[in-house]
Amino acid sequence: MRVVHSVLAGLLFALAAAAGIANAQPVQQDMTETEVAFDSHGVTLRGTVFTPASPGRHPAVVLIHGSGPGPRAEYLPEAQAFARAGVTTLVFDKRTIGYSTTHRDFSLLADDALAGVALLRTRTDVDPAAVGLWGFSEGGWVAPLAAARSPEVAFVVTIGGSGRTPLRTQTWSLRNRLAHQGITGSLPAAVAGPGAQFINGTGLFPEANFDPAPVLAQIHAPVLALWGEHDVKVPAAESAEIFQSELARAGNHSVTTCFVPGAGHNGHRTTDGFDSIGGAVFDGKPLGELGPGYADVITDWIHAVADGRPPASSAVPAPPETSLSRAPDGRPAYEYAALAFLLIGFAAYPLSAAARMLLRRSDTRRPSSVRWAARSVSALGLATVLGGVACVEWVLVTGAQRAPAVVLLGQPLQWLIVHILAATVLLAVAALALTWWRNRNRIDAISRAQLAILLLTGCVFVPWALHWQLLR
Structure with a gap:
């Protein structure tokens, strides 16, 4: 043919x-x-x-x-x-x-x-x-x-x-290059959608529009x-x-x-x-x-x-194309607002805990099981958000000139790890909610506010992760 x-x-x-x-x-x-x-x-x-x-x-x-x-x-x-x-x-x-x-x-x-x-x-x-x-x-x-x-x-x-x-053209080109490298999973969609809008908002992609x-x-x-x-x-x-x-x-x-x-x-x-x-x-x-x-x-x-x-x-009729280009999804303002909310929300717990330690305020009414669950959500959430954005933007910045060393199930190893982390965040959020409920009578008011912010951030993480193709 x-x-x-x-x-x-x-x-x-x-x-x-x-x-x-x-x-x-x-x-x-x-x-x-x-x-x-x-x-x-x-x-x-x-x-x-x-x-x-x-x-x-x-x-x-x-x-x-x-x-x-x-x-x-x-x-x-x-x-x-x-x-x-x-x-x-x-x-x-x-x-x-x-x-x-x-x-x-x-x-x-x-x-x-x-x-x-x-x-x-x-x-x-x-x-x-x-x-x-x-x-x-x-x-x-x-x-x-x-x-x-x-x-x-x-x-x-x-x-x-x-x-x-130029931005729409570049994302179409990157989808072709990633496919040539054997990458057929969710990464190309993340690059062409939220990733493109994110870099567009930085102003580092000149003449993008x-x-x-x-x-x-x-x-x-x-x-x-x-x-x-x-x-x-x-x-x-x-x-x-x-x-x-x-x-x-x-x-x-x-x-x-x-x-x-x-x-x-x-x-x-x-x-x-x-x-x-x-x-x-x-x-x-x-x-x-x-x-x-x-x-x-x-x-x-x-x-x-x-x-x-x-x-x-x-x-002259054009040769057949494998796919059509598409305008990047979303808006830069949304991408930055959502990222800022998630980073602040996941980082708020360890930062507030550190502040309590500096002020020498006891958190003895916060059971160790709750502390560990909260720390897990915070650490996993931060790692997933930062890792996901970094993987996508790296493709856009470098133009995917070098093929990843390891590709599994149509995904680069790094992107696959971020997917695993994203699923683990959901489990950690569910575990935190359950642990908090079981120990609700042993948690003081300040700790309840901290945990509420963390759980709210976990809930916002779900649509964001879907948008960035981390749960697909």
């Missing part, structure tokens, strides 16, 4: 390519490289312009990075392939000032891209009316934003661009949106539908969406979206060779647009 899908995808990709390239351009054998520098918002950005060897003015494109540091070396295969096919290409090092893991500004990145467009438009070997943008992954949010701001952007090409918000739909609805330049057949990082089928509908809303009549056969998120060769086949090595890892026909479809489409023949809108 996988082979059949790959063959069909190849045929569909060929049909999509043919629809946009009535006259394919000859491949250039040589090219020249020029080091350049340009300024944007007080930062000097440095890059390389790859120019076709053929004389005359050429269409041109600025490459916009995916997430991460973004040195130009990562995008040399695309830059060189485009230049050899007659498209002048600027690839530059992404800014490091104003961009980090916990802080990024798509608006700022869009201005950087537009500064690159302005640079290319001044070159004598570039057709100033045919300068566009190519955006990969994160660049699939940035390129449309830049195009919506400036009429000087003649076209937009995206590869692996998402039509969903950036919605690309309103931006797409403002673009009138021709758009070519591509996704790899095996893209596991963005929901390609959903994104293609959003691109088509929102760009049509803008009255855009040249929108082509199609899928690169045998390619992953970056349009490079893969078998399943998680590995890379051949290609250049970057940061110690192979990038994978460019997907078959990928560069040709892009450059031929660009030439068609530059020649005043933008292809009419067309959409």
Whole structure:
């Protein structure tokens, strides 16, 4: 079945390519490289312009990075392939000032891209009316934003661009990666739901709620949106539908969406979206060779647009997706309020007991069985809440790049331990309630208040644990 899908995808990709390239351009054998520098918002950005060897003015494109540091070396295969096919290409090092893991500004990145467009438009070997943008992954949010701001952007090409918000896209991607690691239990649901809302509230997931739909609805330049057949990082089928509908809303009549056969998120060769086949090595890892026909479809489409023949809108059916993305459940305010209540409630008993000891107040009217039951609920509750949140947020922070050492019953060992602790908390709460009832005549008023708070916290723990998938 996988082979059949790959063959069909190849045929569909060929049909999509043919629809946009009535006259394919000859491949250039040589090219020249020029080091350049340009300024944007007080930062000097440095890059390389790859120019076709053929004389005359050429269409041109600025490459916009995916997430991460973004040195130009990562995008040399695309830059060189485009230049050899007659498209002048600027690839530059992404800014490091104003961009980090916990802080990024798509608006700022869009201005950087537009500064690159302005640079290319001044070159004598570039057709100033045919300068566009190519955006990969994160660049699939940035390129449309830049195009919506400036009429000087003649076209937009995206590869692996998402039509969903960054946070929703990331949780969909993490569900795929966890499934690839053999994790099929409740952890993916916890990551995509309360875990995502929790990290959203910290502000440590930048541009989490950036919605690309309103931006797409403002673009009138021709758009070519591509996704790899095996893209596991963005929901390609959903994104293609959003691109088509929102760009049509803008009255855009040249929108082509199609899928690169045998390619992953970056349009490079893969078998399943998680590995890379051949290609250049970057940061110690192979990038994978460019997907078959990928560069040709892009450059031929660009030439068609530059020649005043933008292809009419067309959409190739998307390969089947394993699951749909979903918006994270709950709200950050609820997640933090519930967490604070549980931590304070479970910690109140030992803290108040310590205060009584410091004040040298006797608790002889509190039977030892009650003390042990209360201490058990407090310790187990704190360990479960902190452990559960830590497991989920660790996946979100690290991107699940490394598979857990031990997976049992579809669960990482750490997550399975937290599940056991959560069930034990319920037993401990029941035991505390029973012990208190049996010794109710031997407990003073202060101790009754302490135990009431602890039992109330235990009751609140139940819906919270269900929400965080700890009792499922």
